Amino acid sequence: MKSASRMAALAGLFVVVVSAQAAQDDAMLALATKSGCMTCHHIESGGKGPDGLAPIGPNWQDVAKKYQGKAGAEKQLVHTVMTGSNPYQSHWKGKVSGLAMPPNEVAITEADATRLVKWILGLKS
Numbered sequence: 001m002k003s004a005s006r007m008a009a010l011a012g013l014f015v016v017v018v019s020a021q022a023a024q025d026d027a028m029l030a031l032a033t034k035s036g037c038m039t040c041h042h043i044e045s046g047g048k049g050p051d052g053l054a055p056i057g058p059n060w061q062d063v064a065k066k067y068q069g070k071a072g073a074e075k076q077l078v079h080t081v082m083t084g085s086n087p088y089q090s091h092w093k094g095k096v097s098g099l100a101m102p103p104n105e106v107a108i109t110e111a112d113a114t115r116l117v118k119w120i121l122g123l124k125s
């Protein structure tokens, strides 16, 4: 292969990878919006909650950072998303304005929650 066509092939591969990631981001954001997550969460830091207070829930890039490399994080977070968090054992005390996350099992299936948590844990700041 001549180097110009090799470059073109590599560039094409890059575009496919990047657009597959973008399509995945769009699909996950649509799922999160449909499931009501985005009323309390932002993806990136810096978003404000109602009345300019701290956001209600942690931004998802911070969630990815906090649980990076922790064994069992995915399973534990799916459980928290489905059944809600414990207000007496807040993981984000002082960082968010919400006291606890309510159970989301009325709004999302466990399979979809697992897809979302996998995606959240892979987010880069």
Ligand code: HEC
Pocket: 032, 035, 036, 037, 038, 039, 040, 041, 056, 057, 058, 063, 077, 080, 081, 085, 086, 089, 090, 091, 092, 093, 096, 097, 098, 099, 100, 101, 102, 104, 107, 108, 113, 116, 117, 120
């Ligand atoms: C009514 C507001 C609200 C909604 C709706 C909501 N969350 Fe949360 N979420 C919170 C709050 C508040 C926390 C912080 C809990 C804590 O301090 O332990 C949180 C924490 C989290 C965490 C981190 C949990 C931990 O233990 O560190 C994840 C992951 C998460 N939410 C995902 C989701 C997903 C996915 C959805 C949608 C299916 C969702 N949230 C819907 C308010 C909400």
